[in-house]
Amino acid sequence: MFRKKDLNQLLGGCLTDYKTYARGTYRGYQIIFNLRAVNNAQIFFVTINASAPGQEAFSALTSFLESQKNGSKYFHGFTCYEHFIELELVSPVRAKKLPATFNEIIDPVIQYITMQSFTAGCQNCGDSVAALDCYQINNTHQILCQNCSREVEAQLEDNKAAIRSQKSSLIPGLVGALLGALIGGAMWIGIYKLGYIAGIAGAITVICAMKGYELFGRAMDVKGVIISVLISIVMIYFANNIAWAWEAYDALESYGFTFSDAYRGLQDILVETEMTKNYYADLGIGYFLTFICSIGTIVSAFRNSSGSYKMKKAK
Ligand SMILES: [Zn+2]
Incomplete structure (x- = not known):
């Protein structure tokens, strides 16, 4: 996914590149890079497993990210979920600028959530004590505790049954x-x-x-x-x-x-x-x-x- 040189410079070299995705622990948070095409553009979806300590902090995060997004044209978008943050980044045209560009976007976010005492845990339930594993779910990756991995799989199974029972005319x-x-x-x-x-x-x-x-x-x-x-x-x-x-x-x-x-x-x-x-x-x-x-x-x-x-x- 990344060039070796870039990988060493990205987020202090914490990532491991698994070809289809990259993952690592950066200052206590698990960070996953998934590359997906959206409307013919290649977008890096970066997830950070962070849970807000309260509703207020959650809302404040949204406005913080909004202002950060306006500060960089490579910061394409973001979504705040209850237990993780998803950033959408685009690679600069000059590929060698990638590490610096991405660090400049991600570092302040990590700094912010650390300052605001966001906890790192399961992306589904936020549990920060349980053992966590990375799961591939279709073309994306998630950090989940064991209970949630079973829950998510059961949901996918239910969804499959629901779709299969749907008959067209x-x-x-x-x-x-x-x-x-x-x-x-x-x-x-x-x-x-x-x-x-x-x-x-x-x-x-x-x-x-x-x-x-x-x-x-x-x-x-x-x-x-x-x-x-x-x-x-x-x-x-x-x-x-x-x-x-x-x-x-x-x-x-x-x-x-x-x-x-x-x-x-x-x-x-x-x-x-x-x-x-x-x-x-x-x-x-x-x-x-x-x-x-x-x-x-x-x-x-x-x-x-x-x-x-x-x-x-x-x-
Ligand atoms: Zn969980």
Whole structure:
């Protein structure tokens, strides 16, 4: 996650870098760095396990952080939870400035919570006596006591059961997916007319189909994801056909061909003009690009729709 040199300079060199996250104890507080993409920007989510000694101190912390945030453009945001603080930091453009920039943001926060007697404990219950462990929960990490780790896991399990019991309505969902996919299909044709094979439009077809399914079918489940993907595959096939027929129609219009002649006769036209290979190449590349652009979305849709989660004790 960090360069070795940076790691030594960051927070007095207290962090251990575990590739996907970094963690260490700094002046009595456990600090975890998770890197996540938010709207295409890479954001460092920094959590500090600190509990306010009272409501007043908690409110004061919020205003303190607000003023600190205004002091640095790399201090992107923060959230105060009952038993931990989450800072959102962005890396300076010149990477070598990272340690100093982050230290300048985090050090005053640590100083402040030390002065105000914030205690370091479990991120869920605030217990500062119990033994604490770091747990990976999906793509983030938390410091928890043993009781809370069981509690959190039970919640995730309940959540999974709740999601799995949620059933979508098939027919309205299908209509929604079809309407969504139409938007993507139209984009595909539009982009094709500009001379490109539109993998991104393919991905948009998949996303719109899933959104449409969820909106009309009132829930997203595994069958919804499968149906949306199937509809997208069919839609892309037709979009590609329409785009090709359109080109044929443009060329043959002066011979009295209508668009529907060109569409229905497309296979014959392809054979006549020896373009069959190109047609299938376009379709194949289109599917391939769609796959590349949308596989992440599809996988996460499957995960969300099945409620599955990952939780384990981290190193
Ligand atoms: Zn706890």
